[in-house]
Amino acid sequence: MxxxxxxxxxxxxxxxxxxxxxxxxxxxxxxxxxxxxxxxxxxxxxxxxxxxxxxxxxxxxxxxxxxxxxxxxxxxxxxxxxxxxxxxxxxxxxxxxxxxPVEPNLTTYxxxxxxxxxxxxxxxxxxxxxxxxxxxxxxxxxxxxxxxxxxxxxxxxxxxxxxxxxxxxxxxxxxxxxxxxxxxxxxxxxxxxxxxxxxxxxxxxxxxxxxxxxxxxxxxxxxxxxxxxxxxxxxxxxxxxxKTLDRDNEKRRHIAHYYINNIKNELIINPQSYNEDAHVWHIYPVRVKKRALFQSHMQSCGIETLIHYPTPPHKQNAYKEWMQLSFPITEKIHNEVVSLPLHQELEKWEMDKIVEAANAFN
CATH class of the missing domain: 3.40.640.10 (Type I PLP-dependent aspartate aminotransferase-like (Major domain))
Structure with a gap:
């Protein structure tokens, strides 16, 4: 796994x-x-x-x-x-x-x-x-x-x-x-x-x-x-x-770009970076409409994924006074987003396996 x-x-x-x-x-x-x-x-x-x-x-x-x-x-x-x-x-x-709370940009989040x-x-x-x-x-x-x-x-x-x-x-x-x-x-x-x-x-x-x-x-x-x-x-x-933060961030950028360049599946929307230095890829969030099926597929391929975050603040019980608010862009992101593994110690064979599994989803 x-x-x-x-x-x-x-x-x-x-x-x-x-x-x-x-x-x-x-x-x-x-x-x-x-x-x-x-x-x-x-x-x-x-x-x-x-x-x-x-x-x-x-x-x-x-x-x-x-x-x-x-x-x-x-x-x-x-x-x-x-x-x-x-x-x-x-x-x-x-x-x-x-x-x-106000809406985000759907491209940059x-x-x-x-x-x-x-x-x-x-x-x-x-x-x-x-x-x-x-x-x-x-x-x-x-x-x-x-x-x-x-x-x-x-x-x-x-x-x-x-x-x-x-x-x-x-x-x-x-x-x-x-x-x-x-x-x-x-x-x-x-x-x-x-x-x-x-x-x-x-x-x-x-x-x-x-x-x-x-x-x-x-x-x-x-x-x-x-x-x-x-x-x-x-x-x-x-x-x-x-001391190694910049080097580790550069490795994260390399992995993110590898995903962007190699995950080619019309069911998966890759994230975008508007400027190389402005993104350190703490999370690599793709959007998939059939999220549960995608996560199940990735799990069957031996890959763990997470959701950041499944429920937006205005739909949390802690802020139940906001429950009637509507933020369609926010809700779309939270309903579709899935985080793929990305960290500075990830190896090439693991990146390849993740890309292969993502491209095989249908």
Whole structure:
């Protein structure tokens, strides 16, 4: 069976360096807010091209703390793609803000600026750009809208580590960006982890305090904060893997292009990349109308597939107040999308087998 994602295989290449760094952390006796976190945040800031990086507990915390640190709260509307993973929506509502979901572009799966402009009201404070599946959202058009209407722009970069747009990396294309280091990400930890990227010193300082119980100094609490920190072990692992992120992303691009050039089945719609550097292929999503049959066919061929994501946020019970909303493009994507195996350790024979199986589907 070709696994959709083989984390043990992916991480085995880093085993010696990870073992060494973990031993250093254990021997140091400092497991939070130590040198490993400092080093990783500095290196990730350099990599992304931003002034500040704050390591936090996970990607949802990164989104939530980022919005709160920017001063958003009750009564503020945040425009967001309707087809994002629910964490993006959760972060907005958990800050007391109102998410305003809008349709994506059916070709790129990213938020469509045409629908953004239609959704702007006097209560709109920000646009949340989600770089879905690893492809940068149309940031030039989004920034033009933001400037025209006086809005903030944020990035959900949880799937786009290392992607480049207009000479800048994801996380450095807006007021602030949020990353997840969930193990399956292009830059993945061995557990949960996240980060906020920004060039805004005030936002960084506020976020830093909010993630530390709201304290600017020990026992001096200025905000109603939370406890969200990137621990030393995860920071050490991420720092090791950051060194090869660009090379790993290039391998992902190679595999994606191989699929695009060789999967030739009229029943399967391949994804498209509008710019090579702007897509790091966290996920390779094809669209198939007979999805269940396709997945069953691939399983019978010894290939595991997944669905990212079967149900859009506006059809989830958590947001049952949205159940009557209609987003036809979003619903079409969620009803048809299937993710094929794609990771940097995938071998040529596995790629060939996946292509052969996909082309044999009828």
């Amino acid at each position: 070709i696994k959709y994602l083989d984390l043990a295989r992916i991480n085995s290449r880093f085993r010696a360096d990870i073992d060494r760094r973990i031993a250093q952390v254990l021997n140091s006796g400092q497991y939070l807010q130590g040198v490993e976190n400092d080093n990783f945040c500095l290196n990730f800031a350099r990599y992304c091209g931003v002034k500040y990086v704050l390591g936090v507990g996970n990607g949802l915390d990164a989104l939530r703390i980022m919005l709160r640190a920017a001063g958003l709260g009750p009564g503020d509307e945040v425009i967001v793609p309707a087809n994002t993973f629910i964490a993006t929506i959760l972060a907005i509502t958990q800050c007391g803000c109102t998410p305003v 990213n938020i469509d600026p045409v629908y953004i402009e239609r959704a702007i009201t006097g209560r709109t404070k920000a646009i949340m750009a989600v770089h879905l599946y690893g492809q940068i959202a149309p940031m030039r058009e989004i920034q033009e809208l933001a400037q025209r209407y006086g809005l903030l722009v944020f990035e959900d970069s949880a799937q786009a580590h290392g992607a480049i747009y207009g000479g800048k990396r994801a996380g450095n294309l807006s007021h602030a960006g949020a990353f997840s280091f969930y193990p399956g990400k292009n830059l993945g930890a061995l557990g949960d982890g996240g980060a906020i990227t920004t060039n805004d010193e005030n936002l960084y300082n506020r976020a830093h305090a909010m993630a530390n119980y709201g304290a600017l100094k020990k026992y001096e609490h200025y905000f109603k904060g939370c406890n969200s920190r990137l621990d030393e072990l995860q920071a050490a692992v991420l720092d090791v893997k950051l």
